[in-house]
Amino acid sequence: MSATLKQPFGAAFFDRHRCASHRAKLTTLIALVPALTLFAAFWLLPFSRLLLMGAEADRSSGVSAYLTLLTHRQYLISLATTVTLSLAVSVAAVAIAGFAGFFLARHRFAGQSLLVAILTFPLAFPGVVVGFLVIMLGGRQGALAQTSLWLFGERWVFAYSLFGLFIGYLYFSIPRVITTVMAACDNLDQSLEEAARSLGASHWRVMRDVIIPGIAPALLSTGAICFATSMGAFGTAFTLGTRLPILPLNIYGEFTNYANFAMAAALSVVLGLITWAALALARKLASNALGASV
Amino acid sequence: MSQSSSITLTQCSRTFAGGHVALKPLDLHVEAGETLVLLGPSGCGKTTTLRIISGLERPDPGGRVHFGERDVTALPIEKRDVGMVFQNYALFPNMNVADNITYGLRIQKLSRAEIDRRLAEVLEMVDLKGYAERSIAALSGGQKQRVALARAIAVRPRVLLFDEPLAALDAKLRDRLRLEIGALLRELGITAVYVTHDQDEAMALGDRIAVMQAGRIAQLGTPREIYHQPANAFVADFIGAVNRLEVQTQAADGTFCVPGGTLRAPHLAKAATLYCRPEDIQVVPIEKAQLKGRIIESVFLGQAQQLAVDTGNDTTLSVRVSSRREWPAGSEIGLMIPEQALFQPTAPGARAHG
Ligand SMILES: Nc1ncnc2c1ncn2[C@@H]1O[C@H](COP(=O)(O)OP(=O)(O)O)[C@@H](O)[C@H]1O
Ligand SMILES: [Mg+2]
Numbered sequence: 247m248s249a250t251l252k253q254p255f256g257a258a259f260f261d262r263h264r265c266a267s268h269r270a271k272l273t274t275l276i277a278l279v280p281a282l283t284l285f286a287a288f289w290l291l292p293f294s295r296l297l298l299m300g301a302e303a304d305r306s307s308g309v310s311a312y313l314t315l316l317t318h319r320q321y322l323i324s325l326a327t328t329v330t331l332s333l334a335v336s337v338a339a340v341a342i343a344g345f346a347g348f349f350l351a352r353h354r355f356a357g358q359s360l361l362v363a364i365l366t367f368p369l370a371f372p373g374v375v376v377g378f379l380v381i382m383l384g385g386r387q388g389a390l391a392q393t394s395l396w397l398f399g400e401r402w403v404f405a406y407s408l409f410g411l412f413i414g415y416l417y418f419s420i421p422r423v424i425t426t427v428m429a430a431c432d433n434l435d436q437s438l439e440e441a442a443r444s445l446g447a448s449h450w451r452v453m454r455d456v457i458i459p460g461i462a463p464a465l466l467s468t469g470a471i472c473f474a475t476s477m478g479a480f481g482t483a484f485t486l487g488t489r490l491p492i493l494p495l496n497i498y499g500e501f502t503n504y505a506n507f508a509m510a511a512a513l514s515v516v517l518g519l520i521t522w523a524a525l526a527l528a529r530k531l532a533s534n535a536l537g538a539s540v
Numbered sequence: 541m542s543q544s545s546s547i548t549l550t551q552c553s554r555t556f557a558g559g560h561v562a563l564k565p566l567d568l569h570v571e572a573g574e575t576l577v578l579l580g581p582s583g584c585g586k587t588t589t590l591r592i593i594s595g596l597e598r599p600d601p602g603g604r605v606h607f608g609e610r611d612v613t614a615l616p617i618e619k620r621d622v623g624m625v626f627q628n629y630a631l632f633p634n635m636n637v638a639d640n641i642t643y644g645l646r647i648q649k650l651s652r653a654e655i656d657r658r659l660a661e662v663l664e665m666v667d668l669k670g671y672a673e674r675s676i677a678a679l680s681g682g683q684k685q686r687v688a689l690a691r692a693i694a695v696r697p698r699v700l701l702f703d704e705p706l707a708a709l710d711a712k713l714r715d716r717l718r719l720e721i722g723a724l725l726r727e728l729g730i731t732a733v734y735v736t737h738d739q740d741e742a743m744a745l746g747d748r749i750a751v752m753q754a755g756r757i758a759q760l761g762t763p764r765e766i767y768h769q770p771a772n773a774f775v776a777d778f779i780g781a782v783n784r785l786e787v788q789t790q791a792a793d794g795t796f797c798v799p800g801g802t803l804r805a806p807h808l809a810k811a812a813t814l815y816c817r818p819e820d821i822q823v824v825p826i827e828k829a830q831l832k833g834r835i836i837e838s839v840f841l842g843q844a845q846q847l848a849v850d851t852g853n854d855t856t857l858s859v860r861v862s863s864r865r866e867w868p869a870g871s872e873i874g875l876m877i878p879e880q881a882l883f884q885p886t887a888p889g890a891r892a893h894g
Contacts, residue, residue: 437630440596441688443617444624445644445695455643459634 300512305504311512321513324491327408329520331492332476335412339419340469346420347427348457362428366421373418373481380414380486381405406487414482419472423465430464431457463532470528474521493517544731545608545698546572547593552603554588562588564755565603570699572608575725575732577746579739581778584752586735587703593733594701595620607698623692627704629684631676637687638672644695662690665724682713689721693728700725702734706741718744739779743767751775767817772885776815783821783857785814800851800875801831805882813884818846818858820881829874833857838867849873 304314315321350362368376384390384405394402404410434457442452458465480494488495493513501510547570554563563585570576578586591597592605595617599605605613612620624630631640638659645655663669666686671679679687685705692700705721706714722745725732736742742749743763750760751774759771770776773784785798794806796814803814826832833851845863848856859875861867 435628435630437626437628438632440594440617441624441626441630441691442632442643443596444594444620444622444697445691446618446621446647447643448618451647456632459632 296511296514299508300515302508302511304509304512305506311506311508312515314509315512315516320491321496321509324493324496325516327491328477328493328517331408331411331415332473335415335419335476336469336472338412339416339423339472340465342416343420343423344427344461344465347424348431348461350424351428351431362424365424368418369421371418373414373479373483374485376414376418377482377485379417380410380482384410384413406490408490410486411483411490411492414486415472415476415479418479418482419475422475423468423472426464426468427461430461434460466528467532470524473524473528477517477521477524543608543698544572544729545610546570546574546606547699547731547733548604548606549589549592549599550604550606552589552592552599552605554585554592554597554603555600562755563592563599566757568750568757568760570731570733571747572731573729574747575734575745577742577749578733578735578752579737579742579746579749579778580752580758581737585755586737586752589752590701590703590733590735593699594622594624621695621698623695623697623700625685625688625692625700625702625705627707629681629688629708631684631688631691633676635676636672637668637674637676637679640676640687641672641691641694643691648695658694662694665693665727666690667720681709682717685709685717686720689724693724693730698731700728700730700732702732702736704736705734706736706738714741721745743779751778753778769883770815770885773813773815776885781818781858783816783818785816785855785857786853787811787814788853798831798851799853799855800833801829803830803877803882805879807879808882808884811884814882815884816877816881819844819860820877821857821859822876822878823859823861824874824876826872826874829876831857831875831877833873833875835867835869835871835873838869847873849875851875 300311302311303309304311307314307318315325346365350358371379382388384403386401386403386405388403388405391401391403394400404413438456438460439452442456447455478494480498483490483492483495484498488499494517497510497513497517500506500513547568549566549568551565551567552563553561553565555561566589568576568589578589580586588597592599592603595605595612595615599613603613604611607620632643635643641662642655642659645658650658659672660669663672666689668683668686668690671683671687676684676687688705702721706717709717718741725745734741734745736745746763748760748762749766751758751766753774759766759775761769766775767779770779770782776782785796785803787796787798789797790810791797794804794808796803796805796808796811798814805814808814831851833849835847836850836856837848839846840863842863844860845867847859847861847867849859850856857875867873
């Protein structure tokens with residue numbers, strides 16, 4: 247008897263409850279409308295347009311720009327160069343700044359905060375200025391050229407080459423890695439190092455077995471960000487030489503010089519995909535390393 | 541197997557940057573094979589003392605640390621042959637249980653066979669057989685601390701150092717692991733220094749206890765000495781609960797007039813204050829009582845009942861009685877304190893040195 251009475255009541259309650267949750271969902275949807283509109287207007291629409299445009303016929307080859315990109319040496323070399331350069335910059339920046347950051351995090355000395363401030367200063371410069379600085383260093387009238395002219399009677403110039411780019415990219419990558427590594431070192435559990443040392447570990451072993459695994463997630467993610475930044479860096483490259491085989495310069499060239507929109511779009515899509523994949527991979531690796539450590 | 545060695549600190553003080561004196565010049569000797577507990581409130585210098593022994597911290601110039609006959613003052617921790625167990629376990633998260641435990645053995649470049657033998661041996665000791673391949677993240681707090689213990693003893697150190705190893709565990713687990721650590725220390729016969737702020741832990745584990753107060757040792761002695769003959773009011777208060785009775789007048793025959801009645805304690809010298817433990821006060825019929833008072837609070841604890849008895853003159857005595865009977869607040873009660881249960885700090889005001 248009581249059960250039959252309870253049944254409809256329970257059902258009604260459940261119904262009302264479901265109604266409420268429906269309404270909540272609706273409210274959420276309405277609240278999301280502005281965000282979704284923005285997303286569609288500024289991301290989805292241009293990006294799908296870009297994707298489609300890349301499939302259109304390339305101006306010189308006459309076939310789909312994606313296909314042209316994958317079959318023409320010039321573009322493939324550009325692609326490989328950009329990826330290699332960015333990888334080299336990331337690895338070098340992580341190695342150099344990793345040590346520097348660890349040292350800065352672990353030692354206190356006079357003038358330290360000033361040094362950190364100076365080291366992180368390049369973060370404030372746009373790419374053009376970084377390019378300009380590289381020219382001051384390795385250009386035809388640069389510091390290196392002046393010195394080598396005085397010492398050996400010839401001008402040593404590297405600013406307008408891939409090496410110049412490498413130096414420029416390194417210049418704005420290092421500060422980012424240093425700050426990340428310093429923060430990661432501060433967060434390391436000091437007692438792990440002490441435990442390792444109590445078991446007889448030398449400084450190098452502590453570094454290898456405790457510190458590097460401990461900051462690995464930070465190194466990976468900051469390395470990936472360096473890679474992504476270097477892949478897309480334009481200002482520095484544009485300042486140093488527009489004929490360097492670098493994807494961002496190719497995109498600019500196809501777009502403005504040749505009005506080859508299809509190829510510009512295809513190159514953009516490829517550049518974006520590679521960068522996005524690198525970031526996603528780093529996130530995954532970092533979260534795995536983190537998962538193992540908790 | 542490396543021999544367990546004695547530890548001697550001579551005039552070890554520690555002043556941190558900014559002039560903060562964490563440790564006043566301290567002398568301390570720990571016998572080979574002995575377990576010494578450093579007990580005291582937070583900030584009194586226990587960890588600093590332990591770190592000076594371990595080599596993680598150097599004493600101020602002039603202080604010396606000896607392991608046995610050997611002066612190790614200048615040796616860094618990695619050359620001192622010490623095992624350490626930390627409050628937060630400090631296990632290597634990127635290694636599994638076996639790799640954690642054998643870390644020190646691999647550094648010593650022992651043979652694979654010897655490493656496996658020792659691993660099996662210590663896993664057995666800490667009751668973690670079958671856990672060798674587990675990842676650290678898959679262990680409970682108690683298991684983690686047992687892995688840390690196994691890692692420290694696997695290298696057969698000359699001394700074992702513990703810094704509040706049980707503080708992060710819940711009460712039940714703490715009691716169990718305390719028993720296990722005690723049994724293990726006795727079985728190994730290793731010199732151990734054990735830092736804690738928990739008096740039960742100190743009593744249960746220490747062959748001797750050094751009670752520390754503000755950067756110095758307030759008293760060094762066996763748990764029994766510390767409890768029954770505390771050197772000063774600080775030690776008496778820190779170790780267990782203590783009652784104070786202000787002496788109003790004192791007769792030559794050893795009778796002391798205190799609030800609520802008179803007590804006999806011929807063995808005590810002239811005293812301004814008498815001390816006694818709550819569990820030593822007996823309840824007697826009012827007509828036979830030495831002290832009379834009124835129960836102002838009565839707390840049932842299960843295994844006992846805790847009474848607060850007002851004996852007048854702002855004196856409240858804490859008394860532990862059987863919980864079988866009811867002791868309603870407001871009723872009159874008669875108390876008796878056996879002579880030998882009354883004490884005075886052995887060195888009032890003075891600080892004992894080890
Ligand atoms: N590295 C340090 N720098 C400055 N002061 C410290 C440092 N380590 C400890 N102290 C201070 O020294 C005192 C004793 O600390 P510690 O030995 O850790 O105490 P305990 O372990 O008994 O809680 C505390 O006042 C603490 O703040
Ligand atoms: Mg401490």
